[in-house]
Amino acid sequence: MAENEHYLDQSATTKPSESALRAMNAAAWGNPSSVHRIGAEAAAQLKAARAAVGATLGMPRITRDRLIFTSCGTESNNIALLGAAAAKKRDPERPGTVILSDGEHPSLENPARQLEERQGYRVFRVPTPRGVPDLDALKEALGRAKEDGFPVIFAGFMLVNNETGAVYDVRSTASLVRRAFPDAVIHCDAVQGYLKLKKNRFSPLALGVDTMTLSAHKIHAVRGAGALYLSENVIRRKNIVPVMPGGGQEGGFRSGTENLPAIASFAAAAEEGFSDLDSRCEKTASLRAVLDRGIARLSETYPGLGLNTPAGESLPNIASVRLPGIRSETMLNFLSGKGIYVSAGSACSAASKKKSAALLAFGLRDDEADSVIRVSMDHTNTEADIAAFLSGLEEGLNGLQRKK
Known part of the structure; x- marks a missing residue:
């Protein structure tokens, strides 16, 4: 420039930062799923990258929670929402309710609208006047979902609005949904808040969410990598299932050979950003x-x-x-x-x-x-x-x- x-x-x-570019260029070229030495080298780098990004979220090295790599934030959001919708056998007359903050990113809003139009889901959008989620409206929607027999299967709230910069109170909204519908998948699109808010402000554990979306190219890494955090609770209860069957990479949640150069760049940028x-x-x-x-x-x-x-x-x-x-x-x-x-x-x-x-x-x-x-x-x-x-x-x- x-x-x-x-x-x-x-x-x-x-x-992309210099460290992110160096990591991309130094990444192993082998397939992490291959059992020979070249593949094992790539698998080791993939494991290290997963640990590095996970550490910025407060994930311990030994955990049953999972961080899966995707191609971008849009893919992560789609896996979370569509995977939750497909996870259980639904009543075709009352498949369930999806809750989103009004003005959510299109990668959640558009698939939610498809579920609404094609499969009969209800979608409730929590009003966000002046960037503040209306908790009373959320409580009312949760009560109506119970009364009508339309259980909430997914609730998604962005951490930071990508156009206004409003920081949403995700913890409070997540807590309300959790109390009313313990089996609901509670999701946070943290793309705009990750490594921009202070430490622990973007931790899924601190926010009380089950799933969280990240994007590499928003933090000075190259494009082509994203991440989706999945809590042990979601995995154990099988509240999210794969929506694109294939070779079973990334714990089966995101099939396809991992883009290790982009993932390595992601990890380097995450480590650098977190330390500084x-x-x-x-x-x-x-x-x-x-x-x-x-x-x-x-x-x-x-x-x-x-x-x-x-x-x-x-x-x-x-x-x-x-x-x-x-x-x-x-x-x-x-x-x-x-x-x-x-x-x-x-x-x-x-x-x-x-x-x-x-x-x-x-x-x-x-x-x-x-x-x-x-x-x-x-x-x-x-x-x-x-x-x-x-x-x-x-x-x-x-x-x-x-x-x-």
């Missing part, structure tokens, strides 16, 4: 303070400019910036032309013309959601990046008019 370019789209993907987590969090918080002051200053000149600030806790890495009378796409193109790279929300659904479900769930109107950009940063950014963004934003606000 050129010196005059400023990358502030870290929630979409991150540049406190200083990374401090630096990002400092950068966010600079951004917030700059937005506040500009808002005095440009009424309507502001931040979509969650009512509860928020992650400093993600800032949702509300533009006055300028479409997101217009501002994105303007900033991109100046070498300043931000986004209009989730990169996974950027090609869609639909309004952001996360922003609508947050409480924005359609027209407001169409005038929001996401600035996402981490420890690799500098104050120069923030200054360039604020300068470019001011120039754009001064010169752009809303395109109908």
Whole structure:
């Protein structure tokens, strides 16, 4: 990347670190399932990578919990949800209820909608006004599921919203579901919170969840690897089953030869990020303070400019910036032309013309959601990046008019 370019789209993907690239290039090329020496070398590296990533989640070396490697966060989410739906013989008239936070990532929302439309599942979306899950609405939904005989089989709550930065109280929501439906699989998509919140804030044990999704390319590893944590409770009760039968790799939950170079890169980035987590969090918080002051200053000149600030806790890495009378796409193109790279929300659904479900769930109107950009940063950014963004934003606000 050129010196005059400023990358502030870290929630979409991150540049692989030097240690992650070295680990990728040093990874054994053999098949970990082969019994000869070349395969055994690969299997040993795979085992070490699993232990390294597991350690960042607080998993002891000797445990009946399991960490399986996948290709990405989307695959991990699908295995968790669809595997839970397929695990038990269901009453075709009342197969069950799926609970999600409103504005959940499409890799959970879309398969849930398919279960709803094709198999008759009920899907309840917990309202999240201003980024705070409505626990009263969740309690009401749990009671209705009991009364109607539609047992909750899966409940999924993201740890950090990928567009607003809202940090959800996963522990409280998980506890409510657990008390009402002990056999439900309680899942957390931790992709945006992993190695960005302080230690133990993304531990599945601390959050009280059964399954958890991680993604390598969000933490400065190469693309092509994700992970899914499975608790011993889920495995023992067979509350999740494989949804893609094959050779039985990854404990049978994710068949297919493991992508060891990407997994090795994942493990290296995880170890590096975990050991340096406190200083990374401090630096990002400092950068966010600079951004917030700059937005506040500009808002005095440009009424309507502001931040979509969650009512509860928020992650400093993600800032949702509300533009006055300028479409997101217009501002994105303007900033991109100046070498300043931000986004209009989730990169996974950027090609869609639909309004952001996360922003609508947050409480924005359609027209407001169409005038929001996401600035996402981490420890690799500098104050120069923030200054360039604020300068470019001011120039754009001064010169752009809303395109109908």
